Each structure stands twice: as structure tokens, then as C-alpha cells.
Amino acid sequence: MKFSAALDVDVVALEAADEVTVMLELQAPATAPADSERPASALQVVLDRSGSMSGPPLAGAQRALAAIVAQLDPTDVFGVVAFDDSATVVAPAGPLTDKQRTVAAIDAVTPGGCTDLSSGYLRGLQELRRATADAGTRGGTVLVISDGHINSGIRDHDEFASIAAKAAADGIVTSTLGYGRGYDESLLEAITRAGNGNHSFADDPDAAGAAIGAEVAGLLSKSAQAVTLTVRYVEQVGELSLYNDLPAHQTANGEVMIELGDLYADEQRKLLLRMSVDGLAALGLNQLATLELRYVETATLTEHTVTLPISVNVVPGDGLGDRIPDPVVRSERLYQEGQQAKLEASRAYESGDLAAGAAHLARSRASYVDAMSAAPAAAAEDLAAEIALVDELGSDATVLGAGYVSKRSRDSYHEGNRKRGRRG
Numbered sequence: 001m002k003f004s005a006a007l008d009v010d011v012v013a014l015e016a017a018d019e020v021t022v023m024l025e026l027q028a029p030a031t032a033p034a035d036s037e038r039p040a041s042a043l044q045v046v047l048d049r050s051g052s053m054s055g056p057p058l059a060g061a062q063r064a065l066a067a068i069v070a071q072l073d074p075t076d077v078f079g080v081v082a083f084d085d086s087a088t089v090v091a092p093a094g095p096l097t098d099k100q101r102t103v104a105a106i107d108a109v110t111p112g113g114c115t116d117l118s119s120g121y122l123r124g125l126q127e128l129r130r131a132t133a134d135a136g137t138r139g140g141t142v143l144v145i146s147d148g149h150i151n152s153g154i155r156d157h158d159e160f161a162s163i164a165a166k167a168a169a170d171g172i173v174t175s176t177l178g179y180g181r182g183y184d185e186s187l188l189e190a191i192t193r194a195g196n197g198n199h200s201f202a203d204d205p206d207a208a209g210a211a212i213g214a215e216v217a218g219l220l221s222k223s224a225q226a227v228t229l230t231v232r233y234v235e236q237v238g239e240l241s242l243y244n245d246l247p248a249h250q251t252a253n254g255e256v257m258i259e260l261g262d263l264y265a266d267e268q269r270k271l272l273l274r275m276s277v278d279g280l281a282a283l284g285l286n287q288l289a290t291l292e293l294r295y296v297e298t299a300t301l302t303e304h305t306v307t308l309p310i311s312v313n314v315v316p317g318d319g320l321g322d323r324i325p326d327p328v329v330r331s332e333r334l335y336q337e338g339q340q341a342k343l344e345a346s347r348a349y350e351s352g353d354l355a356a357g358a359a360h361l362a363r364s365r366a367s368y369v370d371a372m373s374a375a376p377a378a379a380a381e382d383l384a385a386e387i388a389l390v391d392e393l394g395s396d397a398t399v400l401g402a403g404y405v406s407k408r409s410r411d412s413y414h415e416g417n418r419k420r421g422r423r424g
Helices: 056-071 099-107 117-134 157-169 185-195 205-220 327-350 354-374 377-399 402-418
Strands: 002-007 011-013 018-027 042-048 077-083 087-095 140-146 172-179 196-202 222-233 237-242 248-252 255-264 268-277 284-297 302-315
Touching: 002 284, 002 302, 002 327, 011 018, 018 284, 018 327, 042 056, 042 087, 042 117, 056 077, 056 099, 056 205, 077 099, 077 117, 087 099, 087 117, 117 140, 117 157, 117 172, 140 185, 140 205, 157 172, 157 185, 172 185, 172 205, 185 196, 185 327, 185 402, 196 205, 196 255, 196 402, 205 222, 222 237, 222 268, 237 284, 255 268, 268 284, 268 327, 327 354, 327 377, 327 402, 354 377, 354 402, 377 402
Parallel strands: 011 302, 042 077, 042 140, 140 172, 172 196
Antiparallel strands: 002 018, 018 268, 077 087, 222 255, 222 284, 237 268, 248 255, 284 302
């Protein structure tokens, strides 16, 4: 695992209040050699079959799932649970020894009644835990596919997040796919956040098939699992905050653990930390924090630990001079501020407030423009794409409606904030 850090400023004044932004970059290990055997994967699908999925939505999902079955190896664990107002095991989770039978079971799913996502999700987790225990493994991925708002069963977002977080602690990643324009994006995003997974929006069957295929492609090329970053900081760091919207836990005084989930082969990620410092009383090099990255290498199931110190140079106040922040770190901070404004726009549009949504998009665009002015040439293309997307979202709000823009901007936020820098 490649792991590096850059600071916006690396010089601070003696015994003065200051702030330091730290940009972390990491790259997952490469895939195993082509002639080596891929470790078995585990995927449990939780499929909404409520009445609103009738017709092309359900048929599209069935085609995509049949394609997944074709991709997987007979040793991979795979299962499908369908739900409407109750859950039904369509294909019991287990090794794919009979692909034809599994596809036939998926094709036999028909639309039903109401939407009780909790019944499907809880049953899917049960199935995955049973099957992986039988196979002598641990963990896996649950993919929830839903097109509607819950009208039965558990409805509280925090309760769903608690279930997903408990599963994540057991090594189970939960990803979600919001299908069409009628689903609850805040709920699915909350499940995804707590479950360390991916959230995608698909407006039609073709997009849904592509999103499902991308999730499986990532699952099959996973090279690092259970990735966590622990930040241990000195008492002079009065406040530590994370720009990326990832699960973080205070594990001790001066210690925070951030959960990054799983990484694909060669995947690149960025994280941004802000540290408020005060009272550094020794001149010269002072260590602010130690970063500890822990992960399990998928190919060998070997656990690795990488540590990295974060230090600044302390000088007398009159020797500080005119500091020029590192342009790459500054650009990343502005980008993340643009992402936060995009999330606020999504929430405003979700509530039907077009004026507030437009105002948040304007703030998002301004942050991206400022980020571009500070960014290196290599990052300019990505920032230009973000600006173009914000402009498109603003136009779509009046043409395609607030619900569509809320979902599309939430999808973009997830990729750009939680999975920042993802490539692979």
C-alpha cells in the first residue's frame, strides 16, 4: 500500500493558535499475478420486488443479475433475497455450483406489494453470514437494490445505519443502488455510509445494469479489506476534523479511527484532515500526530500496518514570514468545500426547495472555480468536469425536477467526497 501526506503549511509560529490541513494519498496493492487463483468472493443481493418495480425496472435488474452469475466463479458465494412487504429467499446464499438453476430462480421473481426494506436487508445479512460461516470465511458484500420509499417495517434512518455499522464491524460491506426517481436517497446514503460501501443512482434499466456490473467488478478486483486509519495526535492539537464523510470513532483521548472500507486493486484515494494547533512551545521540528494505516491484503489475507508521522517546524512569531499554502492541498480543500455545498444542494432539492438548492449549487461551483485556480494542470480536467456537472444540475432542476437533481447530486457527492480520488 502506498501512503503519503502533504501539508498546506509546514511552518507555524511559537505558542500561537494556527491551523494545518493534511492531505493523505494512498494507493491499494495491485492485483495478484494473472496465473494465481483469485480468492473466493461473497455477494448477497437484496432486491426490491415491490409493485413499483413492475415492468422494465425488475426485468432490467434480472438481466443484470444473470450477467453477474455468469461472471462469478463456482467457488464464489452468491445469494438473492427479494422483498416487498416481506422477504423471500430467491437463491440461497452459497457457492455457485449450479448457475443455470440460480438464473432460473432470479427470472422467476415477480412484482409484489409494499416496500419493507428492513425485512429484505436483515434476511440478506442472515443469509450471507450463514453461507460464509459454512464456507469457513468471513465478511462479504450486500448489494441493496430499491426504487421506492419504505412504507412498512423499520423506517428510521439511524436504525438502518446501526444495522449496517454492525455488519461492517463483522466485515460485511453494504452498497446501495437507487433505481429510478422515487427512492429515498437519504436512507440509502445513510446505509451506505455506515456500511462502508458505494451508493449509485440509476435512472433506467441500462444505467442500473452498468451500476450493478461496476459493483461486481470492484468486488472481484478487491485487493485490500478492512482498511482503517488511526490518527494519534498530541494534546496541542485542540481539534481534529475530517473533510471526507467517512465513519470515524474516538477510540481514546487523542486518538480517532477512520474507516475506509475496502479498496480495489491499484485504487487511489485522498483524505483531507484539518488540525487546529495551539501552544507549541518548542522551537524546531514538532510532531503533531502519528498516522497508522491498517489493512488486510485480500490475496494472502495478511494484515499490514503502515505508520506515518505528521510534523511541522515551529519558529518565532516574527520569523513566520508570508506563508504560501501548498497549492495542491489548498485546491483539495476547496474541492471538498464544493462537495459539501453539493450535498446541501441535494438535501434542499430533496425537500423540494429549488431556490435553496440553486444557491448551494452556486456555492459549490464557486469553490470548484477557486480550486481550479490553485490546482495543478493534472487536476484541471476533473475540476472542469465538476463545474460542468453543477451547471447541468442547475438546468436540470427546472426541466427534470428537484427529485432527479437531488439523486444525481447525491450520487456525485458520494463518489467525490467519500471515495475521493477513486480510480481503478
